[in-house]
Amino acid sequence: MAGSGMAALREAAGAAGKLAAEEHEGLRYERLVDDWHGLARGTVFAAGIVIPGYPPIPRILRLATGLAERFPGPFRVEEKIDGYNVRYALVEGRLLGFSRGGFVCPFATDRGPELFDPAVLEEAPSRVLCAELAGPGNPYNIGRPPDPVADVALYAFDLLATDGSGFLPAGELDALAAAGAVRRARLLGRHTAADVAALRTLLHRLDAERREGVVFKEDGPQGRRAKYTTARVTVDDLRVTGAELLDLPPWYFTGRLLRLALFVDEEGLPRERLAAEMGTALLEGMLDAVAQVRDHGRVEHAFRCRFRARANAERFAAMLRGRAAVQVLVDGIEPDAEGYHVLRFRRVYPAMTGLLANVLRGGAIED
16 A cells, blocks of 8 residues: 555544554554554554554354355465464564554563564564464463473564555565574465365364464465364363453353364264363363462462563553553562563452352352
8 A cells, every 4th residue: 555545544544533642662653443444453653654453364163164165276274373463563773562452562572582583674674574472471361382382482474564565475474484584383284175184184183282273374366364273272262261251251252162063063073072171171260260269369360471671571560550451460570590570460350259259258149
């Protein structure tokens, strides 16, 4: 999209109340709070450049019919990583990591230079590196990839252009990965919708390895995409979020149960075993919540995140405290033996905490 066209869209978005003004270390920028005329939520306007929001990828729930409906030609298959979406861009010479919603993330920004080679962007400032930041040391989600990651790792999966023209050719990211500049999400082959049998074999293997699933990416100019998740990652999701049952929206659980049922039905997986695993997963999460309230008075999850710069740890802690929608207890920042600054905090789940505290002291509920 030409610069004048992007400027006009930005002006129109601002007039419609779709832009939020933000600031990071003296950099003033705007982020798009909703999808707007072809621009994805999270698009950032900063210092005269555009950092496109990462467009949502549709999910197919039936493999054979979903692929046939969506992909008339060949597509690449890429492993889907269980982490959180981040976009890296060079803004006024600074390497910044942006969250899905368009905020500068102090954690992603701090750790970025050691997770990939900054020359990826320094040598081509018109690139935006799209990646998943995953591992037990990430500050957002509890899930983790099955790879042996002790802290965090970055898995790149796309490049976007800062002029808003869309995705750069896949071969460009492939070349960067081959040169060792980035770690790429695994490529698992090139197929067509007719290759359902081979894809089922692949997905059964990923399911057995408890991997999240795959993303299908069309080779053609339209660049159609779709994602498809495995059964056991759904069970694992239910296990780690069972303690948050009342704090997450109902569709979080109903959507996952529907995915699980459709995957089991189409792939012919053993129903009894998966049903038992699912029930056990949910029950374990809720029993953990009961034990936490009984022993400590609240349901919470502890996070431990390492920062290279203490100032970034402090910025992240301030960001957590400033978000009214999330109840967070910051325990402090301490140096570790490797020279990192470790931020420890706990995310509290008030709805589950309130209900269990009430019933454990003898309160009644109306149902």
